Amino acid sequence: MVVRCIVLRYSSHIDFAELPLPMKVYLVQHGVNSPEDEDPQQGLTSQAAVDVEKMARFIGQMNQQYEAVFHSDKKRARQTAQILGKHLKHALGVHETDCLGPMDDVDVWLNRILCSDGDPVLVGHLPFLDKLASRLVATDENMQIVSFQNGGMVCLEDNNDNENFAVKWAITPDMLT
Structure with a gap:
């Protein structure tokens, strides 16, 4: 399969008409981390691990096929x-x-998403996730589109107008009892 891909430079408008788009992109803010004085690497708290597990089980029941789960270092x-x-x-x-x-530049992942033929799950951090969601939905990374919560997932879907994505749904750990 040949995937057409172009390199985008920063622009306030993205022309999606000629680009292959994934149907969905899933953005996840990492779970709550331990303070640095307790864990120098700031891994998940025990409660955060429980919350993320609860979210993962719930989302797993949706029976969606994902391209892959990508995460930061x-x-x-x-x-x-x-x-x-x-x-x-x-x-x-x-x-x-x-x-x-x-603090990474969203253009790298914007290009990867636009060149993908799958539905990626991206596990990352703020403000990066805020900016990426804003670029995909409103083409302006400074516009607040969604309010991320630790351990929560936001689904963005191509809205079929060949211009941008729309927020399809968002789930946070506190929504699940």
């Missing part, structure tokens, strides 16, 4: 992704990758 993101990976159906596994850090 930070321990809390890796742990969150590993828990999700146990419950989600994904073709390519769970992978640490670059450019998902808190």
